Amino acid sequence: MTDEQHFQHGLKMLQTMLGEAEAERIREGWRNMWPDLERLILEFVAGRIWTRSVVDLKTRSLSTIAALTALGRTNALDLNVRMAVGNGATKEEIFETMLHMAPYAGFPAVWDAMMIATRVLNEPRK
Amino acid sequence: MTDEQHFQHGLKMLQTMLGEAEAERIREGWRNMWPDLERLILEFVAGRIWTRSVVDLKTRSLSTIAALTALGRTNALDLNVRMAVGNGATKEEIFETMLHMAPYAGFPAVWDAMMIATRVLNEPRK
Amino acid sequence: MTDEQHFQHGLKMLQTMLGEAEAERIREGWRNMWPDLERLILEFVAGRIWTRSVVDLKTRSLSTIAALTALGRTNALDLNVRMAVGNGATKEEIFETMLHMAPYAGFPAVWDAMMIATRVLNEPRK
Amino acid sequence: MTDEQHFQHGLKMLQTMLGEAEAERIREGWRNMWPDLERLILEFVAGRIWTRSVVDLKTRSLSTIAALTALGRTNALDLNVRMAVGNGATKEEIFETMLHMAPYAGFPAVWDAMMIATRVLNEPRK
Amino acid sequence: MTDEQHFQHGLKMLQTMLGEAEAERIREGWRNMWPDLERLILEFVAGRIWTRSVVDLKTRSLSTIAALTALGRTNALDLNVRMAVGNGATKEEIFETMLHMAPYAGFPAVWDAMMIATRVLNEPRK
Amino acid sequence: MTDEQHFQHGLKMLQTMLGEAEAERIREGWRNMWPDLERLILEFVAGRIWTRSVVDLKTRSLSTIAALTALGRTNALDLNVRMAVGNGATKEEIFETMLHMAPYAGFPAVWDAMMIATRVLNEPRK
Numbered sequence: 175m176t177d178e179q180h181f182q183h184g185l186k187m188l189q190t191m192l193g194e195a196e197a198e199r200i201r202e203g204w205r206n207m208w209p210d211l212e213r214l215i216l217e218f219v220a221g222r223i224w225t226r227s228v229v230d231l232k233t234r235s236l237s238t239i240a241a242l243t244a245l246g247r248t249n250a251l252d253l254n255v256r257m258a259v260g261n262g263a264t265k266e267e268i269f270e271t272m273l274h275m276a277p278y279a280g281f282p283a284v285w286d287a288m289m290i291a292t293r294v295l296n297e298p299r300k
Numbered sequence: 301m302t303d304e305q306h307f308q309h310g311l312k313m314l315q316t317m318l319g320e321a322e323a324e325r326i327r328e329g330w331r332n333m334w335p336d337l338e339r340l341i342l343e344f345v346a347g348r349i350w351t352r353s354v355v356d357l358k359t360r361s362l363s364t365i366a367a368l369t370a371l372g373r374t375n376a377l378d379l380n381v382r383m384a385v386g387n388g389a390t391k392e393e394i395f396e397t398m399l400h401m402a403p404y405a406g407f408p409a410v411w412d413a414m415m416i417a418t419r420v421l422n423e424p425r426k
Numbered sequence: 427m428t429d430e431q432h433f434q435h436g437l438k439m440l441q442t443m444l445g446e447a448e449a450e451r452i453r454e455g456w457r458n459m460w461p462d463l464e465r466l467i468l469e470f471v472a473g474r475i476w477t478r479s480v481v482d483l484k485t486r487s488l489s490t491i492a493a494l495t496a497l498g499r500t501n502a503l504d505l506n507v508r509m510a511v512g513n514g515a516t517k518e519e520i521f522e523t524m525l526h527m528a529p530y531a532g533f534p535a536v537w538d539a540m541m542i543a544t545r546v547l548n549e550p551r552k
Numbered sequence: 553m554t555d556e557q558h559f560q561h562g563l564k565m566l567q568t569m570l571g572e573a574e575a576e577r578i579r580e581g582w583r584n585m586w587p588d589l590e591r592l593i594l595e596f597v598a599g600r601i602w603t604r605s606v607v608d609l610k611t612r613s614l615s616t617i618a619a620l621t622a623l624g625r626t627n628a629l630d631l632n633v634r635m636a637v638g639n640g641a642t643k644e645e646i647f648e649t650m651l652h653m654a655p656y657a658g659f660p661a662v663w664d665a666m667m668i669a670t671r672v673l674n675e676p677r678k
Numbered sequence: 679m680t681d682e683q684h685f686q687h688g689l690k691m692l693q694t695m696l697g698e699a700e701a702e703r704i705r706e707g708w709r710n711m712w713p714d715l716e717r718l719i720l721e722f723v724a725g726r727i728w729t730r731s732v733v734d735l736k737t738r739s740l741s742t743i744a745a746l747t748a749l750g751r752t753n754a755l756d757l758n759v760r761m762a763v764g765n766g767a768t769k770e771e772i773f774e775t776m777l778h779m780a781p782y783a784g785f786p787a788v789w790d791a792m793m794i795a796t797r798v799l800n801e802p803r804k
Numbered sequence: 805m806t807d808e809q810h811f812q813h814g815l816k817m818l819q820t821m822l823g824e825a826e827a828e829r830i831r832e833g834w835r836n837m838w839p840d841l842e843r844l845i846l847e848f849v850a851g852r853i854w855t856r857s858v859v860d861l862k863t864r865s866l867s868t869i870a871a872l873t874a875l876g877r878t879n880a881l882d883l884n885v886r887m888a889v890g891n892g893a894t895k896e897e898i899f900e901t902m903l904h905m906a907p908y909a910g911f912p913a914v915w916d917a918m919m920i921a922t923r924v925l926n927e928p929r930k
Binding site: 336 | 876899902903906910911912913914915916918919921922
């Protein structure tokens with residue numbers, strides 16, 4: 175496949191998981207910082223990784239949230255909580271996955287992550 | 301519930317996920333280092349966390365593997381690959397979850413984790 | 427012991443280290459995010475870990491601050507600076523412990539941690 | 553050499569990389585938190601490490617930015633983006649070094665770092 | 679460009695940096711663990727990232743070594759020390775870059791990294 | 805003070821904490837990798853940081869062990885367990901400090917650290 179095809183797959187994937195308006199908002203943030211950041215995230219992360227099979231989207235979302243909780247990456251956690259909802263995860267599943275990290279990455283990491291999830295999930299529905 | 305009840309739940313949980321012989325082997329390692337390490341892992345990690353509902357055992361295993369890949373924790377990765385198999389995850393799902401970490405924790409973390417998974421999954425079946 | 431007993435020990439421990447008003451404020455934050463987070467922190471972290479013997483509370487506080495400085499966990503650092511004061515650590519001991527982390531976790535981690543400690547310790551006394 | 557000589561070398565080094573006004577502003581921040589933090593950063597980090605030969609200042613700046621991107625250290629990233637500019641790195645080289653971290657530390661780390669670099673580099677020129 | 683073109687660019691890049699025999703040995707390790715790991719590293723890491731312009735190969739190597747020192751990724755450090763040599767970095771530049779990490783990631787990280795570099799650079803020349 | 809004076813203080817400090825034979829063995833390891841690594845560790849880490857007041861040596865040792873457990877730095881953990889013993893910490897205090905890290909850095913970090921401590925503390929007494 176060509177880069178452009180991966181880009182289009184990634185774009186569609188992002189729109190499906192986030193909705194078109196939110197996908198555009200998040201892309202704009204990347205693009206304004208560094209256009210190649212947007213391009214490589216769309217082509218590679220969304221287009222090559224999230225489009226893979228074997229593990230379904232909801233399980234991928236929860237695994238990603240687990241890892242980002244452990245790593246403490248703020249911006250990506252915010253985004254992946256939104257994506258998890260788009261992939262069918264409930265609020266309970268998101269918080270339970272974060273809590274599951276307590277014995278693996280420590281309670282402070284869970285605390286930081288839940289603050290982000292709380293803020294995102296309490297936003298007024300659009 | 302009492303600590304002893306949590307301990308028994310945790311022990312049963314560990315035996316179900318690992319088999320009795322492997323569960324005993326791993327417990328012995330913890331016990332020989334520091335008895336309270338075994339006790340708290342059995343009571344809290346196995347007995348209080350892994351026994352929770354909302355997220356099923358296989359999804360918990362894959363989320364744990366994702367986080368341990370990101371954190372680079374050697375001993376726990378070895379154990380959790382075994383537990384994931386016991387929880388019904390295929391070799392493909394385990395490696396796919398690790399590969400999914402490439403854009404989140406970097407390829408070096410994936411490489412280190414896959415070396416451990418390869419070693420564990422290539423052991424002769426007991 | 428039962429979970430409820432651990433919870434009560436943890437609650438008393440938290441109140442002793444933070445004062446009753448601050449303990450309630452911090453618990454409320456956890457509870458509003460996810461009730462089980464509050465429960466497990468009270469029962470396990472405060473009730474099972476901080477109540478252990480062999481190492482005294484002030485030394486536990488300084489060790490925790492050292493580790494959180496290295497890990498860069500914001501919310502927990504704020505809390506543990508308050509707890510350290512409650513456990514008898516002076517401002518000098520807290521900053522000295524953070525400075526001791528410079529050759530182990532790097533100066534950037536020390537800088538980030540000292541900003542949090544400075545903010546907490548400059549709050550008007552209640 | 554004496555500590556005072558290292559301090560003076562470090563001070564001169566910091567002023568060269570940041571300009572005198574910015575160097576004073578940043579030193580004041582360290583001094584106000586903990587005077588020994590300022591002293592050890594000037595003597596050791598600026599005076600003993602940055603004054604070493606073999607690797608030139610611009611390459612040191614880009615390597616530091618790469619590592620701080622991976623570690624996610626906020627305050628030090630802000631400072632090192634400024635220092636990198638003073639050491640002759642272009643905006644393109646700074647962002648390219650951050651992007652190079654995507655396969656090593658993950659895209660979330662790159663995203664967080666680029667937000668800081670964007671803010672710093674968009675400040676009105678003084 | 680197509681995936682296959684990126685793969686071929688990445689392969690050529692890897693061979694240039696490591697030599698053909700070492701490139702094949704390292705690829706075989708990835709392929710034997712998980713074929714898609716080899717494919718994505720060749721296409722994306724070697725083919726899309728290392729082929730980019732703006733920052734030269736030697737500076738990329740030193741930045742990568744800085745970040746991997748901070749992250750403590752064993753296998754990738756071994757590989758990147760070899761790549762750095764292929765990209766024209768001297769032993770002195772590699773160790774100096776690691777030493778530069780002391781105030782940013784701590785001396786323990788430098789120690790671990792230098793052990794790997796020492797082992798790699800002391801191998802008999804092939 | 806001069807660098808040479810810090811070096812001598814650091815050397816004496818290291819010998820006091822480790823014994824002369826072990827101090828020489830560990831210095832030789834650093835020196836053989838990179839002479840400046842030995843020099844800066846002796847002058848700065850041992851000579852400038854460990855010689856500071858306000859926090860006593862045993863508390864510094866336990867805080868360092870806590871942080872290295874969280875960071876997972878293998879070589880430095882081995883060394884700091886030896887230094888902790890030299891600074892008067894009992895085996896119980898060392899393991900208790902590591903266990904205290906379970907809710908802060910996760911059980912996998914504690915497991916890895918206790919394996920190192922077990923190996924060091926089971927060595928035949930010299």
